[in-house]
Amino acid sequence: MKLYTVIAFSAGILILPACGQTANDTPTSNTSTQTEMPMEMANGKVMDHSHSDHVMESRDIGHATGVVESLGPxxxxxxxxxxxxxxxxxxxxxxxxxxxxxxxxxxxxDGDTVSFMVKKGRDGSYRITKICETDVAGDDCLASMMDHSGHE
Structure with a gap:
């Protein structure tokens, strides 16, 4: 039984340095003495926050032209x-x-040619946020509806 205790204790001492701690290290709860987490990981890659809910990606908004196949009832x-x-x-x-x-x-x-803008919602689906008939208002009708100050 004593042999198993010595082996377990020795293994614990060997594992601590691999975790970046020594047997004398004590955890600290004082955040002012802790170092900040670097933005770059050890392998040189930068952390990707693009899928965070609070980040508005440029890939969340887009626009196109198409033909209306059907309108919901x-x-x-x-x-x-x-x-x-x-x-x-x-x-x-x-x-x-x-x-x-x-x-x-x-x-x-149905059958109208339209220009439209979509925006990705929190649920991951795209919703039409602006739409205009190009046959009536011209091919650039969406441009007059868009606010280019913050997104495009």
Whole structure:
């Protein structure tokens, strides 16, 4: 039994230096004496915070042009056959989008060519935040609706 105690104690002493501590180190709760965590990890890579909820990525907002395939019966959903949305890394496809609460879909019908902006929500889905008919208002109709001061 004594042999096992000596082996366990010796193993504990050998493990502590591997953890960056010695047998005489005592943990401290005083944050003023602790060193700050470096932004660069030991392997030279910088820590990636891009998936944090509080960080607004440039990949959260994008815009494209497409053709309305269908309008949801309550006016809160559009299916659009759209081109690539490069800013968010989305290829051309036909997909449905929820509509942000303040977006006016008056006059938009199936078959209309539209320019639209999407924004990624907290749930990870993209919602239309701005939309205009290019057949009526011109190909650059979305540009007049966009605020370029903070995102693009």
């Amino acid at each position: 309550q006016g809160d959903f559009l299916t659009i056959d759209h081109g690539p949305i490069d800013a968010i890394g989305m290829g051309a496809m036909t997909m449905g989008f929820d509509i942000a609460g303040d977006v006016d879909l008056t006059g938009i019908e």
